[in-house]
Amino acid sequence: MNYLKANTELWNQRVDAHVNSEFYDNESFLAGRNSLNSIELGLLGNVNGKKVAHLQCHFGQDSLSLARMGAKVTGVDISDAAIDKARELNQRLNLDAEFVVSDILTLDKKVEQKFDVVFASYGVIGWHPDIERWFEMASYLLKPGGQLVFVEFHPVVWMFDNNLSKVVYSYFNKEPIIETVTNSYTDGSQLEQPLKEYGWNHSLSEVFNAIQKAGLILDSFDEYDYSPYDCLGKSVPSEHGFQIEGLEGKLPLVYSLSALKK
Numbered sequence: 001m002n003y004l005k006a007n008t009e010l011w012n013q014r015v016d017a018h019v020n021s022e023f024y025d026n027e028s029f030l031a032g033r034n035s036l037n038s039i040e041l042g043l044l045g046n047v048n049g050k051k052v053a054h055l056q057c058h059f060g061q062d063s064l065s066l067a068r069m070g071a072k073v074t075g076v077d078i079s080d081a082a083i084d085k086a087r088e089l090n091q092r093l094n095l096d097a098e099f100v101v102s103d104i105l106t107l108d109k110k111v112e113q114k115f116d117v118v119f120a121s122y123g124v125i126g127w128h129p130d131i132e133r134w135f136e137m138a139s140y141l142l143k144p145g146g147q148l149v150f151v152e153f154h155p156v157v158w159m160f161d162n163n164l165s166k167v168v169y170s171y172f173n174k175e176p177i178i179e180t181v182t183n184s185y186t187d188g189s190q191l192e193q194p195l196k197e198y199g200w201n202h203s204l205s206e207v208f209n210a211i212q213k214a215g216l217i218l219d220s221f222d223e224y225d226y227s228p229y230d231c232l233g234k235s236v237p238s239e240h241g242f243q244i245e246g247l248e249g250k251l252p253l254v255y256s257l258s259a260l261k262k
């Protein structure tokens with residue numbers, strides 16, 4: 001199974017559709033909208049003057065939002081098409097972010113610098129079989145005392161089918177989840193051809209143990225009954241974002257954490 005090759009092809013194919021989607025609303029982003037949500041903004045605080053590594057930056061909206069907030073940003077993603085677009089937007093907005101094409105699990109071969117903050121959010125660790133290594137790489141990038149800010153969809157979400165209508169996977173699922181996808185989570189835009197994606201569901205205990213093993217100290221953890229993004233099954237708007245119709249307030253959809261490097 002070459003999961004990296006398959007997932008890279010999938011993400012490369014999604015870039016143009018995402019840039020042009022209502023979901024990412026690139027027009028308002030270019031006009032000045034900050035793409036970060038209140039959950040991560042609260043944990044990040046003032047990033048002005050800080051060196052920030054943004055892992056799995058996709059086509060760079062969040063990285064460039066951080067750059068607009070005064071951070072010196074390095075965005076990383078495995079998709080060369082996404083990184084090309086991020087570099088183009090960086091130039092267009094006259095910002096000074098840098099972008100690197102790399103698998104996160106082998107990032108130490110590409111990046112030697114150390115950062116004040118490592119940031120990653122919404123749809124990141126599920127693309128990796130080995131999350132101990134993922135958090136080891138996050139820790140590797142941090143200066144002593146540096147902060148990891150991590151916001152992710154809750155593993156409970158990935159137990160369900162795509163409509164969040166029934167449980168199909170175990171919370172403790174260890175095997176890869178291999179699905180054939182024909183469109184994306186944005187506006188349902190079709191891919192040129194159906195593609196395989198490889199994902200893994202990582203429970204919260206896996207995450208906490210990986211953080212500890214990587215030499216990071218957890219200093220905050222929260223769970224949310226909403227998602228800021230409308231991408232999880234049949235949803236209804238709620239006060240802060242979106243909830244699942246019929247299960248409003250009953251499911252954790254997102255969690256966030258901050259951890260410090262010893």
Ligand SMILES: C[S@@+](CC[C@H](N)C(=O)[O-])C[C@H]1O[C@@H](n2cnc3c(N)ncnc32)[C@H](O)[C@@H]1O
Binds near residue numbers: 012077122128
């Ligand atoms: C759901 S997106 C992340 C969402 C992001 N917060 C945003 O701004 O849209 C997942 C990203 O992870 C990247 N990715 C998937 N597998 C990866 C890997 N092994 N190493 C680095 N990036 C990877 C994809 O290319 C994609 O851009």
